[in-house]
Amino acid sequence: MEISARYTPSEVEERWYAHWERRGYFRSVPDDREPFSIVIPPPNVTGVLHMGHMLNNTIQDILIRKARLDGKNACWVPGTDHASIATEAKVVRWLREEKKLRKADLTREQFMEYAYQWKEKYGGIILGQLRKLGASCDWERTAFTMDKGYYDDVIRVFVDLYNKGKLYRGLRMVNWDPEAKTVLSNEEVIYHEENAQLFHIQYKGADGGDGVVIATQRPETIFADVAIAVNPKDPRYAALVGKQVLIPLIQRAIPVIADDYVDIEFGTGALKITPAHDPNDYEVGQRHQLEVIDTIADDGKINERCAFAPIVGLDRFEARKQMKGFLEESGNLIKIEDYRTNIGRSERTNSVVEPKLSLQWFVKMSDLGAPALKAVLDEEVRFYPPSFQNLYRNWMENLRDWCVSRQLWWGHRIPAWYLKNESLGQEIQVFVAETAEEALEKARVATGNAALSLDDLRQDEDVLDTWASSWLWPISVFDGFKQPDGEVAYYYPTSVLVTGWDIIFFWVARMIMAGYEYRGAKPFQSVYFTGMVRDKQRRKMSKSLGNSPDAIKLLDDFGADGVRYGLMSSAAAGGDILFDEKLCENGRNFCNKLWNALRLVKGWNTTEQPENEEIARKNALAVRWLNEKFQQVITQVEADFAQYRLSEALLGLYTFVWDDFCSWYLEMIKPGFEQPIDQATREATLDAFSRIMVALHPFMPFVTEEIWHQLRARREGDDCCVQPYPKSAAADNNLIARVEAAKNVITGIRDIRNQNQVKPRDPLAVTVLDSESARALFAQTGLREMVMKLAVLESLDISEEEPANAKSFITGTEKYYVALNQTIDVEAERKKLAEELEYQRGFIRSIEAKLSNERFVSGAPAAVVDNERKKLADGLARV
RNA sequence: CGGGCCAUAGCUCAGUUGGUUAGAGCGCCACGUUGACAUCGUGGAGGUCACAGGUUCGAAUCCCGUUGGUCCGACCA
Numbered sequence: 001m002e003i004s005a006r007y008t009p010s011e012v013e014e015r016w017y018a019h020w021e022r023r024g025y026f027r028s029v030p031d032d033r034e035p036f037s038i039v040i041p042p043p044n045v046t047g048v049l050h051m052g053h054m055l056n057n058t059i060q061d062i063l064i065r066k067a068r069l070d071g072k073n074a075c076w077v078p079g080t081d082h083a084s085i086a087t088e089a090k091v092v093r094w095l096r097e098e099k100k101l102r103k104a105d106l107t108r109e110q111f112m113e114y115a116y117q118w119k120e121k122y123g124g125i126i127l128g129q130l131r132k133l134g135a136s137c138d139w140e141r142t143a144f145t146m147d148k149g150y151y152d153d154v155i156r157v158f159v160d161l162y163n164k165g166k167l168y169r170g171l172r173m174v175n176w177d178p179e180a181k182t183v184l185s186n187e188e189v190i191y192h193e194e195n196a197q198l199f200h201i202q203y204k205g206a207d208g209g210d211g212v213v214i215a216t217q218r219p220e221t222i223f224a225d226v227a228i229a230v231n232p233k234d235p236r237y238a239a240l241v242g243k244q245v246l247i248p249l250i251q252r253a254i255p256v257i258a259d260d261y262v263d264i265e266f267g268t269g270a271l272k273i274t275p276a277h278d279p280n281d282y283e284v285g286q287r288h289q290l291e292v293i294d295t296i297a298d299d300g301k302i303n304e305r306c307a308f309a310p311i312v313g314l315d316r317f318e319a320r321k322q323m324k325g326f327l328e329e330s331g332n333l334i335k336i337e338d339y340r341t342n343i344g345r346s347e348r349t350n351s352v353v354e355p356k357l358s359l360q361w362f363v364k365m366s367d368l369g370a371p372a373l374k375a376v377l378d379e380e381v382r383f384y385p386p387s388f389q390n391l392y393r394n395w396m397e398n399l400r401d402w403c404v405s406r407q408l409w410w411g412h413r414i415p416a417w418y419l420k421n422e423s424l425g426q427e428i429q430v431f432v433a434e435t436a437e438e439a440l441e442k443a444r445v446a447t448g449n450a451a452l453s454l455d456d457l458r459q460d461e462d463v464l465d466t467w468a469s470s471w472l473w474p475i476s477v478f479d480g481f482k483q484p485d486g487e488v489a490y491y492y493p494t495s496v497l498v499t500g501w502d503i504i505f506f507w508v509a510r511m512i513m514a515g516y517e518y519r520g521a522k523p524f525q526s527v528y529f530t531g532m533v534r535d536k537q538r539r540k541m542s543k544s545l546g547n548s549p550d551a552i553k554l555l556d557d558f559g560a561d562g563v564r565y566g567l568m569s570s571a572a573a574g575g576d577i578l579f580d581e582k583l584c585e586n587g588r589n590f591c592n593k594l595w596n597a598l599r600l601v602k603g604w605n606t607t608e609q610p611e612n613e614e615i616a617r618k619n620a621l622a623v624r625w626l627n628e629k630f631q632q633v634i635t636q637v638e639a640d641f642a643q644y645r646l647s648e649a650l651l652g653l654y655t656f657v658w659d660d661f662c663s664w665y666l667e668m669i670k671p672g673f674e675q676p677i678d679q680a681t682r683e684a685t686l687d688a689f690s691r692i693m694v695a696l697h698p699f700m701p702f703v704t705e706e707i708w709h710q711l712r713a714r715r716e717g718d719d720c721c722v723q724p725y726p727k728s729a730a731a732d733n734n735l736i737a738r739v740e741a742a743k744n745v746i747t748g749i750r751d752i753r754n755q756n757q758v759k760p761r762d763p764l765a766v767t768v769l770d771s772e773s774a775r776a777l778f779a780q781t782g783l784r785e786m787v788m789k790l791a792v793l794e795s796l797d798i799s800e801e802e803p804a805n806a807k808s809f810i811t812g813t814e815k816y817y818v819a820l821n822q823t824i825d826v827e828a829e830r831k832k833l834a835e836e837l838e839y840q841r842g843f844i845r846s847i848e849a850k851l852s853n854e855r856f857v858s859g860a861p862a863a864v865v866d867n868e869r870k871k872l873a874d875g876l877a878r879v
Numbered sequence: 880c881g882g883g884c885c886a887u888a889g890c891u892c893a894g895u896u897g898g899u900u901a902g903a904g905c906g907c908c909a910c911g912u913u914g915a916c917a918u919c920g921u922g923g924a925g926g927u928c929a930c931a932g933g934u935u936c937g938a939a940u941c942c943c944g945u946u947g948g949u950c951c952g953a954c955c956a
Contacts, residue, residue: 005916191954198956216956229956263955271956280955342954391883391951398952502950536890538949569904570891576949578891582905589918600915643895651893651903666915673914747922754910754922843900 003602003710007595009559013702017131025068025722026136028075030490036067037075037491039474040137041499041507044083045144046090046122049129049551051533051541051567051579052500058564059530060498061135062646065698067495068136069725075491076136077477078127079143082119084411084466091115091410108409108461115410129552134560134701136721143477145469146412153481154412154469155434157518158404162432166364169416169430171292172403173279176356178300178316179349183360183407189344189353196341200268200334201327203228206244206253212237213334215267217341218277219327220319222247223306224295225254227273229284232258234269248332250307259284279355292357300354316354361414363468365399372396372512375522381512382526384644388501395505402510404468411463418458419443431457471510474523481518494524496644501529528644531576533567538578554584561700562587568650568699590654591703597662598707601685604671610678614785619681621782622668624732625739626688629660631731634695638728650699657692664743668786686711694723738780742787744811749791752807752818763794765819770800774814810836 020026028037038060043053060076068074095101095114103111127142143150161167175184199219205211212228225247230237237256244253261284262271275285276294285292295306302311302319310326311319327333344353373396375381376389383389405414417439419429429446433439436454444452474497475481480488493515499508508527515523533541541548554563558581565587570577610616633656640649669685671677690711693704697720708720749766758764768774775798778784788796802808805824806817 003915006918214956218956261955267956274956278956280953341956387884394882394951505951575892580891580905583891585918586904589916592916592918596916596918598915603915639895645895648893648895655903662916663920670915750921751923757910760911760921839900 003595003599005596005599007559007591007703007706009561009591009702010556012706013132013134013560016702016705017134020136020719020721021139023717023719025719026076026138027140028073028138030487031073033071033073035075035491035495036064036070036072037077037494038064038496038498039077039477039494040079041497041503042079042081042143042145042470042473043126044086045080045119045124046087047080047083047126049126049133050548051551052530053126053130054133054551054554054563055530055533055567055577056498056500057130057133057135058567059528059646061133061701062564062568062698063496063498063528064136065701065721066641066725068721069694069697069723071724074136075138075141077141077143078130078135078137078139079141079473079477080124080127080145081466081470082144082146082411084406084408084463087119088115088408088410091118094118111409132552132555132560134564136701141477143473145466145473149479149482150469150472150476151412152434153472153476154464155415156481157472157514158412158415158464158468159432159434161363166367167361167404168364169359169361171357172360172362173282173355174358174360174403175344175346176298176354176358177346177349177351178296178298178354179351180346181298183358184346184353189346191342191344193340194343196339196343198267198337198339199324199327200337201248202332202334203245203247203254203272204332205240206246209243211245212240212256212270213268214270214272215337216272217339218274218320219323220302220311220316221274221277221295222272222323223250223252223308224274224276224293225272226275226285226290226293227254227288228256229259229262229271229273230256230269231260231262231264234262234264237270248330249326252307257284257288259287276357277355282355282357294357296354296356300351360403361405361416361462362401362403365401368513368517369396369399371516372509375512375516381522381524384526384528388504388527388529391501392504392509396509402465402468404465405460405462406465407461408463411466412469414460414462414464415439416460417443418460419447419452419456420458467506467510470507471514472518474511474515475518484519488519492519493522496526496528497524498528498530500532502532504529526644533577533579536578536580538576541579549579549581554581557581558584558588559591559702561591561703564700565590565650565654568647569654570647587700590658591700593658593662594703594707597657597666597689598710600666600670601682601689602710604682605676606679606682607676608679610681611675616678617782618785618789619669619678619782621739621780621786622665623681623684623688625668625735626661626665628731628735629656630688630691630695630726631729632736633660634726635728635731637695646699653692653696653699657696661688661692664790667790691726693720695726697721697723735780738777738783739786741777741812742783745787745814745816746791748809748811748816749793749818752809752820756807756820756822758820761792763792765795765797765803766791766793767797767799767801767803767806767817767819769802769815769817770798771814773812774798777812777814808833 040060041056047053064074064076091111091114092103095103095106099114101114106114124142127139130137145154158167175189176182177184196217198215198217200213200215201219201222202213203211212230214228216222228245230241232241240256241258243256245256246253257273261280262269273281273284273290275282275290275292277296282292284290293305295302296316297303300316302314302316304312306312308326311322314322324333324336345351346353373393376383376392376396383392415434416430416432417436419431429443431439431442431446433442436457436459439457440452440454443457444450472481474492474494475488478488478491479486480492497508497511511523515521535541535547539547558566562584566581566584567577569583569586610619633652636652637649640646640652669677669681690708693708693711697704701721705720708714749764752758753760753764768778778798784796787793803817803819806819807824807829808815808817810816
């Protein structure tokens with residue numbers, strides 16, 4: 001049968017993926033095997049596959065497939081995240097551009113209907129794309145963070161945390177966008193250095209003294225001032241602390257307080273405290289129990305709480321302009337300095353962000369954080385690479401309470417109901433419960449008013465932060481809240497989490513918190529942090545930069561295996577990947593290499609017996625060597641997997657396949673052109689090739705499955721992806737060393753051939769100078785025949801005499817002479833040998849230096865080096 | 880400003896508890912190819928392991944400092 005000279009992934013991948021799914025290989029249900037579980041970091045429900053996903057999911061698939069081959073019950077749970085803010089933004093844009101609708105014109109219910117339409121249309125596309133990559137997920141378990149069951153879990157946890165006092169509603173400084181009238185997350189605020197002015201303003205003493213001069217960028221906020229703060233160590237103001245000063249224009253008296261926060265060097269060393277309009281001032285205000293006066297409305301205009309009527313109703317920037325005049329007039333303006341400072345602007349509207357106090361829901365971090373920090377520091381949860389412990393600790397030791405409310409609609413609506421009973425003159429009361437009915441019941445009890453109805457309650461308009469749902473992922477996907485003793489008990493803790501380090505705080509840390517809070521146990525044994533995929537200029541790949549290759553096109557161009565190889569070959573855990581399509585090309589070439597090895601062995605005719613004894617000995621040695629070498633590689637691969645050194649494992653297999661298997665082994669056993677090969681060697685080769693396919697399968701599932709089936713006719717269900725992974729065993733290092741020595745001899749001869757323009761096929765006569773080591777080496781059965789074949793020799797003799805007209809080289813402790821039919825440049829030869837001699841002498845000197853040290857009593861190494869020295873002294877003598 | 884991480888061949892990176900005269904891939908150079916594969920083969924060149932000090936018999940590896948890069952926080956009235 002004619003096989004194409006190239007491997008064509010497109011003819012293979014879809015077919016095998018469908019086959020695997022049909023056979024149910026990816027399905028997992030609890031049984032008595034050891035479980036190996038991974039929950040996918042859920043991509044955005046409306047997202048499309050990008051490089052980061054491919055890297056991440058390739059790694060997960062490698063781990064899952066390896067576990068499956070190791071005989072474990074491998075369970076990979078796929079799913080998607082509703083991605084509150086990102087998805088809502090997409091829906092809003094779609095409504096505006098396609099439907100000509102503004103969110104403000106829709107009711108919540110209408111908006112949600114459109115959002116679900118959007119989700120139905122685009123949701124889950126990415127899951128199909130993961131199949132193209134070869135991801136062996138248990139698709140029957142596909143989860144979504146807004147599935148009914150998941151939604152209920154999120155609500156239940158909110159209520160539970162509230163009941164336990166670990167969740168509360170409080171005032172906090174947020175980033176307010178006065179144009180969009182919404183809160184922004186920190187990530188949506190962009191800071192740039194801009195020109196600004198620093199106003200130096202005098203606040204006169206209430207006792208008629210000079211008072212104090214402060215510096216501010218925002219003179220329009222002075223009417224919200226509640227204090228002037230100075231550093232307690234600042235001698236200039238020591239006498240003022242505790243006194244009162246007057247706010248210009250309105251003459252309201254405020255105290256001068258002392259606080260370490262104030263920088264003596266900056267400005268005048270005196271700071272106005274405006275808790276409503278500056279986050280730091282708010283904190284100072286809290287420390288000193290100061291009042292909060294909010295003088296700026298949601299739209300950025302000065303509101304009526306401002307006691308200085310002339311600026312009420314003006315925009316904050318207009319007010320600032322006018323304040324200059326008012327302050328000059330009153331004589332309070334000392335000077336104005338030009339000044340460069342960082343200004344935060346809204347990513348969306350570019351308007352200057354206004355720090356603003358608002359009521360938000362918070363999860364208390366003090367109780368939740370402690371066990372999560374301990375788990376990582378004690379390596380109860382192991383990080384790979386471990387250096388991320390530092391980053392984690394740094395953050396966990398400086399935890400702030402987690403604001404979980406968001407002013408959005410797409411998400412889990414906060415289960416809090418408010419009752420405002422003004423006739424009773426009461427404050428707003430809040431009732432947190434899983435349902436409105438329960439909240440009503442609570443309200444009735446609390447108020448003693450049985451006549452209250454649902455109409456008297458108003459549910460909180462906000463939804464929860466996306467991470468406040470995804471932190472439950474490892475528990476909720478196994479239904480661990482409703483059935484805590486169900487299958488969650490089998491799969492949890494999951495084996496490993498594979499994710500980018502950029503969400504170590506958002507997600508990883510919080511899953512650990514939730515794990516201890518709700519199951520009293522860590523959510524995963526290990527975390528494998530992937531690096532960021534960057535372009536050649538080290539820029540993070542992103543849609544807005546347009547520097548990200550089209551993932552699907554890459555898969556089409558190089559095949560899934562090629563892309564997987566490309567991503568993995570430079571993806572040490574935690575290290576960034578500078579992505580270059582060249583890497584995928586290497587992967588594609590590797591597939592072709594495998595494919596052509598297949599073509600070679602498939603093309604052989606067989607005979608019962610080897611042609612002669614020499615060939616039999618040579619082939620037997622080759623087969624033994626390959627198997628020993630394979631043991632060595634598998635042992636290393638297992639060690640690499642245990643440390644999550646996947647790139648190294650792949651590289652080891654790659655080198656083994658390319659160099660040992662293809663370049664050496666197949667050449668060793670390859671029969672002459674159109675000659676047959678003996679049955680036993682062919683069988684051994686097919687077996688070895690098959691084992692190699694299994695070993696490589698986790699990394700490159702498609703090509704290995706295809707070749708596995710091409711190698712032999714297999715029974716239904718005898719698939720590569722469900723074979724037992726090759727077991728590692730001790731390798732025969734002596735045999736490997738002897739063949740290694742033979743390879744050096746062959747390389748030496750090839751080198752001489754190369755340098756003297758001797759054609760590859762012209763047979764050469766080689767003599768090795770008689771020595772104990774030479775005899776010992778060639779005592780290995782089949783070795784002489786192996787050298788003769790691969791170096792293309794007509795003779796290989798051991799002799800005590802130096803042949804004439806020969807070039808020589810030394811390897812190990814033997815000296816070889818290659819006879820040539822040409823005159824030898826004696827000078828050049830001598831020079832070469834002199835260089836060799838110098839090298840050897842240098843080597844020996846360094847060893848001698850070591851050995852002459854008395855403190856080299858350090859046990860075994862000494863013996864080894866001593867041995868080394870003897871060998872080299874031997875070699876030196878020969879030269 | 881505070882903290883983390885990093886600095887090894889032209890490029891991208893390995894180098895596991897300190898013990899080879901420092902490795903790989905790509906790139907480069909030379910030679911080669913009717914033979915599984917030019918998506919290839921055989922060879923080769925190329926490094927003061929950022930710099931300075933210390934510990935040690937021995938440092939790319941451990942410690943301290945300097946410089947440079949990078950990321951994350953606070954970004955300052």
